[in-house]
Amino acid sequence: MANPKEVELLGLWVSPFVRRVEWALKLKGIAYDTIEEDMLNKSALLLRLNPVHQKVPVLVHGGRVVCESFLILEYIDETWKKCPLLPRDPYDRATARLWASVAEGKLLENVWIALNSEGEEKERAIQLATEALGHVEGVIKGKAFFGGEGIGYLDLVIGWVSHWLPVWEEVYSMKIFDPTKFPAMAAWASRFVEHPVIKENLPPRDKMVVYLHDKRNQIMASKSQV
Incomplete structure (x- = not known):
């Protein structure tokens, strides 16, 4: 250690x-x-x-x-070799990196656009993010975690979906993660946030809501002054 x-x-x-x-x-x-x-x-x-x-x-x-x-x-x-995050097999490692790139570049990027836009741009970003989430749903289907039976690299990369995305949806009045449309992701999200290490190291939801509302108000105020 x-x-x-x-x-x-x-x-x-x-x-x-x-x-x-x-x-x-x-x-x-x-x-x-x-x-x-x-x-x-x-x-x-x-x-x-x-x-x-x-x-x-x-x-x-x-x-x-x-x-x-x-x-x-x-x-x-x-x-630190203990509790490896990435798979040992080169193909599995490459696949994990690929989906990490998809999750960041297609899902998170469009969620981010949706958070910071209005009108048609926002709706388009929500649509693209939802489509990307559908692809991720296919990857997790039939698995406990993206890393297999335990948390791995890809679980950590996509972990924000389980805790941050619902808060962003509430504060910014949008819906991307519908559990009825993405049941495998919903089941994964529940397992992920209940893992002891994850559960003990999540930012408080109420504090996040207050922080994001304040941040949104600051952004809106700056836009109104332009």
């Missing part, structure tokens, strides 16, 4: 990208220190460690800096 000061994670409590890294560290039993960032007032440390994207998460391990959550997950998996 790593010394807590040897591993540091710069993050934001409400970020699903940060949480997926925390889940990986917790699953592997890696001790770490967290440094909470204010993304409206970024610290000099964050700007120094991630000068290109200036985003979280950022993992610091023994002085080495790793940015971007996908890369951090793979770094963690290759550095």
Whole structure:
């Protein structure tokens, strides 16, 4: 097990990208220190460690800096072998990476567009996100987790669907994840959030709602001033 000061994670409590890294560290039993960032007032440390994207998460391990959550997950998996996240078989590893890319580039990207748009653009983004979720439904069908019988890399990548997406749908008045249309995903989401490591490391729903309402109001106020 790593010394807590040897591993540091710069993050934001409400970020699903940060949480997926925390889940990986917790699953592997890696001790770490967290440094909470204010993304409206970024610290000099964050700007120094991630000068290109200036985003979280950022993992610091023994002085080495790793940015971007996908890369951090793979770094963690290759550095600490206990409780492997990615499959050993090269084909299965490639498949997991492919679906991670689909989930991020087709599902999450369109959800993000829907959160930040109105009218036809919003409806189109919801449609595309729903279609992408249908593809993911086909992958999880017949399985307990994307990683098989236990949580793996792809579960961590798609984990935001189980906890963040319902909150986003509530705050931004939209519907993408319909359990009746996606029963396999709904069953997976229930299992995922009940896993002890995940359940103990989820941001409080009520706090998320307040945070997102405040953020939405700030965005609307800035738009009205333009």
